[in-house]
Amino acid sequence: MKGWILYKETANAKPETYEINRFIEEAEDQGIDIDVLSPDQFELIVTQDDRKSVLVNGEVSPLPDFLIPRMGAGTTYFALAVIRHLERLGVLTINSAQSIDTVKDKLFTHQILAQHNLPVPKTMLAKYPVNVDLVEKKLGFPVVVKTLSGSQGSGVFLSETKANFADLMEFINTNKNKANIILQEFIKSSHGRDLRVITIGGRVVACMQRISKTGDFKANYSRGGHVEPYPFSPEIEWLALETSRILGLDIAGIDLLFDGDHFKICEANSAPGFEGIERCCDVNIAKEIYQFIRVRLGLH
Numbered sequence: 013m014k015g016w017i018l019y020k021e022t023a024n025a026k027p028e029t030y031e032i033n034r035f036i037e038e039a040e041d042q043g044i045d046i047d048v049l050s051p052d053q054f055e056l057i058v059t060q061d062d063r064k065s066v067l068v069n070g071e072v073s074p075l076p077d078f079l080i081p082r083m084g085a086g087t088t089y090f091a092l093a094v095i096r097h098l099e100r101l102g103v104l105t106i107n108s109a110q111s112i113d114t115v116k117d118k119l120f121t122h123q124i125l126a127q128h129n130l131p132v133p134k135t136m137l138a139k140y141p142v143n144v145d146l147v148e149k150k151l152g153f154p155v156v157v158k159t160l161s162g163s164q165g166s167g168v169f170l171s172e173t174k175a176n177f178a179d180l181m182e183f184i185n186t187n188k189n190k191a192n193i194i195l196q197e198f199i200k201s202s203h204g205r206d207l208r209v210i211t212i213g214g215r216v217v218a219c220m221q222r223i224s225k226t227g228d229f230k231a232n233y234s235r236g237g238h239v240e241p242y243p244f245s246p247e248i249e250w251l252a253l254e255t256s257r258i259l260g261l262d263i264a265g266i267d268l269l270f271d272g273d274h275f276k277i278c279e280a281n282s283a284p285g286f287e288g289i290e291r292c293c294d295v296n297i298a299k300e301i302y303q304f305i306r307v308r309l310g311l312h
Contacts, residue, residue: 013311014045014074018091019082020052028082030287031298035080038298047076051083051091066097078104078305084283085116104308106301111260112282118160119194121259121280128258130251131276133269134197142181147195148174156196156229170198170229199276202269203229206278207242209252209266210289210297213304216252218295219244220288239288248275255280262308263301 017035019028032048039046055067066073079098083091095109115121122132134151147155153174159167171177184191204224210217221242224230230237244252252266255277265284268275286297 013043013078013306013309014076015039015047015078015080015305016076017046017048017080017082018051018094019048020050020086020091028285031082031285034286034290034298035301038296038302042299042302044302051088051094054094056093056097066101075101075103077309078106080106080301081109081112082283084112084281087112087116087282104305106262106305106308107264107282108260108262111262115259115261115280115282118158118279122194124258125255125277128254130254130258131271131274133199133276133278136195138181138193138195140185142185144174144178144181147177151195151197153177154198156198158194158196160192160194168230198229199269199271201272202276205270207248207268207270207275208284208289209244209248209268210284210286210295211252211256211261211264211266212297212300213262213307214253214257216244216249217297217300218289218293219248219252220292222288237288239292241293251275251277262304 017032019032036046036048038044049068053068055070057065057067059065066075075098079095081087081091081095087095092109092113095105095112099105099109114124119135119137122135125132133156136147136151154170154172155177157169157171157177157180169180171180184193206222207219208222209219219242220239222237222239224237248268251268252264255266256262256264259280261280261282263282263284265281265286267278267281269278289295290297
């Protein structure tokens, strides 16, 4: 079995050294031939001779059995084009270009989930100039401010007061030329903590609680948050699996917010980091992913 991992470090994301190394180590243990490639190593030629339409480092390359894209929210148009091209040549891609493109857009993700009557925080798309009074009326303060695309807690801010929010909007409008952002209600009971649930092939394989060490409202492991195993209830399992199914994600990291005795869906990740969850839970995520791929390829 031969596979490619599509990965490129971006300026806004922590390098996935741990995850990439785990994929390589586990592939060696399982006898899988794996290569890690960057999108800029590819050339695509649209031709009727499809099997020779993919060039790697300028040379026609034999196609792999599967592709694991690991760029998540940092997936560029070119990277999506590579994924789509390989999909159409029959290469199994985990996840698909469509699902990756969907979850890159946090507003679109919430629109889809809300359409299916799943619990999500109330969300507004910012329209400039931002009507601060309307935000106060519909969402209240504190309010969460997010860029439409981001990962590992980047591009997420908490405006504690109306005055602080007005200053932030003025700053963004002046310096970012009307950047695309969304505004989200602040779920007080989830301040500084949330859940990360990993789903693979329609199963929940692990669940952990992330807790901020600094009092920050963000609890990401990549930002120093403490992690610990968390027992998943039928509600947690159903929310994570239903979110993954609706968004078409074979592999997902679903983030849930504590909402009293229940939960709301914060976001979905198409290339979730798993260093924290492997360190705190008795689970081998890379092995689980490869086993799922074997089943999908009919090789198990």
